Amino acid sequence: LTDPDAGVTDGGLATVGAHVVIYDNDVSAVVRLAGSIGAALRDARDQAGLRAATVRFGDSSRWPALTADDERSIAAAVADAADGVVVDTTFSFFGANLGSGGGSNALAAEGDEAVIWVVNPDTYVAPNAATELLRALRTPRTAAAEARQIPIEHQKAYDPRTGETSWVCGACVMFRRAAFDAVGGFDARFFPLYCDDVDLSWRLRHAGWSIHQVPRAVVFHDKELGERGPVAWSETAAHSSHLARLWLYHRYDRPDLTARFLDEIDPVVDPVAGAAIAHYRARVAAGDVPDPLPDASRVATFVDGQYAPRRFTYAAP
Amino acid sequence: MTSSDASAGDPIDRVGAQVVEQVVRVISSSARLGSVVAIDAPPQLDAGLRSHGFDTVRTTADDLLGGSTPARPAVDGEITAHVVFGGVDAAVDLLDVLELLAIECDRVAGAGAEPPLVVVAVPNRITLDELIDRLDGGSSRSSVGDRRHLAAAGATADGLTRAARRAGFETAVVADVAVRDTSPPTAVRAMLGELARRTGHDPEVSHLVRSYRRNADDRPGREDRAPGATPFVSVIVRTQGRRSTLVDTLTSLAAQRDDDLEVLLMAHNVSPEELAHVARLAGSFAPTFGDRLRVTEVTGGGRSAPLNRALEIAVGAYVAILDDDDVVTSDWVAAFRRAAERLPRRVVRARCAVQSIERRGGELIDFEPVSGLDTPYPARFDLLDNIRSNRSPPCCSAIPMWLVDSLELRFDDTLQVCEDWKFQLDAARLVGVSDDPAVTSVYRRWIGDGGSAGAAAEQVWIDDHYRVVADLDAEHTIVPPGSLRRIHELYERLEQLETDLRAGGSGQIRSARSLTPGPSIVHCGRTVTRPPVSRESPVITSNCTAFCRWSNRCCRP
Numbered sequence: 001l002t003d004p005d006a007g008v009t010d011g012g013l014a015t016v017g018a019h020v021v022i023y024d025n026d027v028s029a030v031v032r033l034a035g036s037i038g039a040a041l042r043d044a045r046d047q048a049g050l051r052a053a054t055v056r057f058g059d060s061s062r063w064p065a066l067t068a069d070d071e072r073s074i075a076a077a078v079a080d081a082a083d084g085v086v087v088d089t090t091f092s093f094f095g096a097n098l099g100s101g102g103g104s105n106a107l108a109a110e111g112d113e114a115v116i117w118v119v120n121p122d123t124y125v126a127p128n129a130a131t132e133l134l135r136a137l138r139t140p141r142t143a144a145a146e147a148r149q150i151p152i153e154h155q156k157a158y159d160p161r162t163g164e165t166s167w168v169c170g171a172c173v174m175f176r177r178a179a180f181d182a183v184g185g186f187d188a189r190f191f192p193l194y195c196d197d198v199d200l201s202w203r204l205r206h207a208g209w210s211i212h213q214v215p216r217a218v219v220f221h222d223k224e225l226g227e228r229g230p231v232a233w234s235e236t237a238a239h240s241s242h243l244a245r246l247w248l249y250h251r252y253d254r255p256d257l258t259a260r261f262l263d264e265i266d267p268v269v270d271p272v273a274g275a276a277i278a279h280y281r282a283r284v285a286a287g288d289v290p291d292p293l294p295d296a297s298r299v300a301t302f303v304d305g306q307y308a309p310r311r312f313t314y315a316a317p
Numbered sequence: 318m319t320s321s322d323a324s325a326g327d328p329i330d331r332v333g334a335q336v337v338e339q340v341v342r343v344i345s346s347s348a349r350l351g352s353v354v355a356i357d358a359p360p361q362l363d364a365g366l367r368s369h370g371f372d373t374v375r376t377t378a379d380d381l382l383g384g385s386t387p388a389r390p391a392v393d394g395e396i397t398a399h400v401v402f403g404g405v406d407a408a409v410d411l412l413d414v415l416e417l418l419a420i421e422c423d424r425v426a427g428a429g430a431e432p433p434l435v436v437v438a439v440p441n442r443i444t445l446d447e448l449i450d451r452l453d454g455g456s457s458r459s460s461v462g463d464r465r466h467l468a469a470a471g472a473t474a475d476g477l478t479r480a481a482r483r484a485g486f487e488t489a490v491v492a493d494v495a496v497r498d499t500s501p502p503t504a505v506r507a508m509l510g511e512l513a514r515r516t517g518h519d520p521e522v523s524h525l526v527r528s529y530r531r532n533a534d535d536r537p538g539r540e541d542r543a544p545g546a547t548p549f550v551s552v553i554v555r556t557q558g559r560r561s562t563l564v565d566t567l568t569s570l571a572a573q574r575d576d577d578l579e580v581l582l583m584a585h586n587v588s589p590e591e592l593a594h595v596a597r598l599a600g601s602f603a604p605t606f607g608d609r610l611r612v613t614e615v616t617g618g619g620r621s622a623p624l625n626r627a628l629e630i631a632v633g634a635y636v637a638i639l640d641d642d643d644v645v646t647s648d649w650v651a652a653f654r655r656a657a658e659r660l661p662r663r664v665v666r667a668r669c670a671v672q673s674i675e676r677r678g679g680e681l682i683d684f685e686p687v688s689g690l691d692t693p694y695p696a697r698f699d700l701l702d703n704i705r706s707n708r709s710p711p712c713c714s715a716i717p718m719w720l721v722d723s724l725e726l727r728f729d730d731t732l733q734v735c736e737d738w739k740f741q742l743d744a745a746r747l748v749g750v751s752d753d754p755a756v757t758s759v760y761r762r763w764i765g766d767g768g769s770a771g772a773a774a775e776q777v778w779i780d781d782h783y784r785v786v787a788d789l790d791a792e793h794t795i796v797p798p799g800s801l802r803r804i805h806e807l808y809e810r811l812e813q814l815e816t817d818l819r820a821g822g823s824g825q826i827r828s829a830r831s832l833t834p835g836p837s838i839v840h841c842g843r844t845v846t847r848p849p850v851s852r853e854s855p856v857i858t859s860n861c862t863a864f865c866r867w868s869n870r871c872c873r874p
Contacts, residue, residue, distance in 0.1 A: 026574075035603030039601060043601050080603070081604060081605075126567075128601070148682075150568065151569060151644040151759045155686075218568050222646075224646070312689055314690060
């Protein structure tokens with residue numbers, strides 16, 4: 001196991017790389033987000049001792065989603081709000097869809113800041129977000145700190161005293177680079193779209209780190225509201241989610257849950273889940289499966305189809 | 318210029334004599350003794366003023382504006398007042414005359430003397446077309462102080478006020494001449510009269526007689542803003558600076574896809590520390606949003622005080638209200654715009670979800686959701702349903718600013734609660750509502766302490782609920798088509814229930830379909846004391862049903 005606190009002191013977390021992976025996103029929304037990141041980093045400089053930051057945008061789109069003018073607008077939005085604390089805003093076109101996890105890994109490899117701040121492109125971070133996340137991350141043995149989402153707050157439980165939780169969502173989360181690198185970052189091969197954050201969280205905890213919900217830190221995650229909660233997923237999203245679930249069962253040593261899932265799904269009734277199962281079986285037959293983690297069940301939590309106990313419940317979409 | 322020793326001239330009617338009498342009264346009570354420049358005035362004015370010791374110097378607006386006579390004619394003594402008459406036959410451009418008189422006032426003040434009083438007497442130009450224009454948003458406030466309202470045929474009350482304000486005068490004395498009709502009005506006449514009065518036009522006022530003092534520093538009204546500077550919506554956020562949820566509210570506003578908005582953050586009765594906290598939060602947003610966000614401190618008054626102050630400074634085409642615990646989706650403004658484009662000039666409304674939250678005492682945060690989302694309010698606004706109880710939390714809707722201005726809509730500061738319901742209902746009953754089906758806001762309902770429902774005593778909610786109904790019921794309400802049928806059905810249903818009860822008690826009541834579009838109100842089984850709705854009606858007790866959905870006061874889950 002990695003020594004969780006090796007080489008880390010409170011004063012060591014004073015540089016941040018803020019990373020956004022885009023995929024054909026609306027440019028005006030990205031400009032708004034860029035301004036919010038700049039303002040949050042400025043606040044972190046004033047309130048939490050941040051010394052310097054770099055903001056990186058990675059483009060996973062098939063064709064470049066940003067023109068040169070777009071990039072100038074985004075960089076200007078960051079600079080106007082950041083008041084000098086951001087030393088650079090960079091843009092990378094990946095030339096392939098690396099997924100959110102793969103894109104985040106690529107952006108992390110571009111820098112060496114002590115803190116990696118992963119931010120979804122469909123968010124707007126509150127001015128206090130970076131400040132509060134940095135403060136939480138400076139608690140010893142803490143590898144990741146996640147902001148509270150609005151308008152649809154995530155229902156997963158956390159320790160009301162410490163904020164410690166089962167997993168952190170990748171929409172707006174800060175990682176210690178030392179911990180992130182030590183476990184190899186996101187596993188984009190098996191979790192290209194969903195549960196890459198669950199998997200990374202559990203691997204961090206498996207390595208001895210703790211991860212935390214920081215409810216004072218706020219991030220607006222742009223979700224459409226339905227009658228009872230989030231709107232239903234698209235078929236592509238549902239497919240990816242089912243497949244990710246099966247890989248989690250595999251990696252975290254829960255063959256019982258795999259068997260139950262395969263047994264309970266009727267492909268005729270639920271063809272999307274049926275297609276995910278077919279995909280899963282083909283890759284298993286080819287030996288293309290994630291390596292199981294030894295003694296993994298001590299960090300993995302499977303409760304009623306969720307990856308953490310819930311504080312409250314949204315109705316099914 | 319005509320002689321100051323004018324003859325008695327043509328006889329004037331009774332109303333004309335009253336106007337002259339009022340003008341004389343205003344000048345004699347407000348102006349120092351001296352000479353009065355009378356512009357287009359009837360000859361009878363001279364004798365009236367002379368009896369109070371004033372000399373009269375006569376001229377016409379045509380001569381004045383044409384430059385053939387100066388605004389400061391040669392007189393032996395001091396000019397202490399100018400009076401402008403706008404008659405049916407007078408070619409008066411009142412705004413130009415007032416601007417000329419403003420220059421003269423400044424000249425006098427510059428010489429160290431007291432500027433003269435300015436008095437205006439014009440026919441009250443109130444027509445049905447004018448009224449409908451005001452009530453339909455047709456003027457869109459673009460006719461502000463325009464010359465159409467100040468033409469020879471007279472002026473409207475607010476048009477006169479705006480013209481004076483634009484010229485740099487503030488109203489000193491209002492001494493309008495009214496011709497009261499003592500016979501009982503017909504229903505249509507009564508309703509139009511009510512509406513006219515709410516738009517600042519008293520239909521029984523025949524002449525506007527008002528005096529003005531120079532005030533060059535008077536703040537321009539909302540109507541005088543530069544074209545194109547109007548945001549689509551002014552969002553009023555009321556805060557007392559104590560809830561940690563405020564950052565949620567502001568962040569969700571900063572994330573709007575349609576960012577054509579201004580945010581008026583009204584810090585109400587806050588300590589210096591709380592005000593500093595609010596200001597620091599507001600100042601910490603990116604400039605793209607921070608430039609649209611203004612913090613205003615309001616001290617004193619009840620829940621309505623910060624809202625009414627915000628209405629005075631708001632410049633948007635619509636006005637919406639959020640509490641500092643509400644959150645909205647990124648298309649909250651966009652949904653209002655869709656509704657406004659579909660049906661202009663209406664109240665615009667989208668749907669909201671409800672989430673229960675509870676106060677927490679932990680170090681991490683002081684509140685937490687304890688439920689998922691529910692959408693208990695109807696998708697479409699229904700006037701009768703909303704008269705029964707509030708089925709549309711404030712975060713659901715935006716009110717056209719022209720209506721706020723035309724009717725001088727304000728939040729009732731005599732109410733401790735329900736002020737937002739009354740404001741919205743008052744607007745909706747006059748112009749209707751345009752609904753958008755999207756769910757665009759989350760109304761957070763506090764369980765236990767924390768919300769307004771918990772802050773006010775249960776009896777306050779009950780009393781103010783009935784107050785709202787009684788206040789609005791004192792005026793005519795325009796109900797939409799279909800309402801008579803529904804009222805008819807309600808009576809039928811009531812008669813059937815009474816028949817069933819007489820026949821065999823509650824166990825025999827036959828189920829009938831709900832006549833309300835929303836979910837049925839859950840009865841808690843308690844009784845409440847209802848205040849009398851009129852002098853004649855008694856205090857009665859009735860089943861508690863009024864507040865179960867809205868305030869959650871009686872039927873806690």
